[in-house]
């Protein structure tokens with residue numbers, strides 16, 4: 731059976747990597763997908779990849795729509811929600827916040843702009859996505875294992891991702907009684923355009939530390955997001971689910 735047959739899922743950062751894999755996975759579970767990205771063409775390409783209900787390709791193409799938005803901008807989430815509601819005639823019941831960036835630098839050399847931009851996209855964007863939530867449903871924030879354990883050169887990124895975990899806990903407390911669940915997913919090292927920027931030497935070192943012996947795939951993360959979006963996780967809220975292949979147990 732389709733686990734998300736009646737769901738409308740809003741996915742930010744849907745044009746690449748984890749967000750694209752999440753969009754494909756949720757569509758395959760029967761959800762209609764509102765795919766949002768800063769890069770509008772990339773969001774449209776994601777929608778092109780989604781197809782027939784419960785088939786290999788998901789729900790019918792007409793069931794999905796692409797949206798261009800910079801979710802770190804003031805008021806962007808409200809505008810996006812209005813657009814999504816106008817397009818689908820209902821609010822999303824699943825919100826997945828995948829939009830995220832890195833601007834790595836050691837703390838002593840980090841510019842204020844690099845600090846502010848990463849917090850604005852990774853943390854404010856997650857907070858804004860929450861505004862977009864409907865009156866019931868499931869919110870999933872993509873944090874990172876780095877938010878828990880830190881990582882050299884990533885003070886801004888790890889602070890933003892730790893912030894996402896705190897935000898998730900508070901939203902879970904505030905909205906639980908309204909039937910809204912809110913959980914974080916903490917990926918480890920996943921092979922996406924984001925990690926393509928990491929030098930091969932570093933990736934080899936990290937891979938050596940992963941008990942499962944390889945980087946994760948965007949689909950590994952999408953499988954967990956689909957579970958958290960569905961009723962199969964109906965009594966799970968405020969959780970931080972690690973998808974790391976065992977890195978940093």
Ligand code: NAD
Pocket residue numbers: 742743744745746747748749766767768769772799800801802827828829830831851852855872873874875916917918919920921922923924925
């Ligand atoms: P990615 O770079 O492949 O995709 C990120 C997407 O977000 C891009 O399509 C980009 O255009 C979009 N985006 C960036 N800024 C935006 C904005 N202001 N508004 C709207 N969209 C915006 O990266 P990814 O690896 O797929 O990462 C997805 C999420 O997972 C991010 O939050 C990232 O921090 C997190 N994450 C990734 C890894 C990893 O190893 N790849 C590990 C842990 C957490």
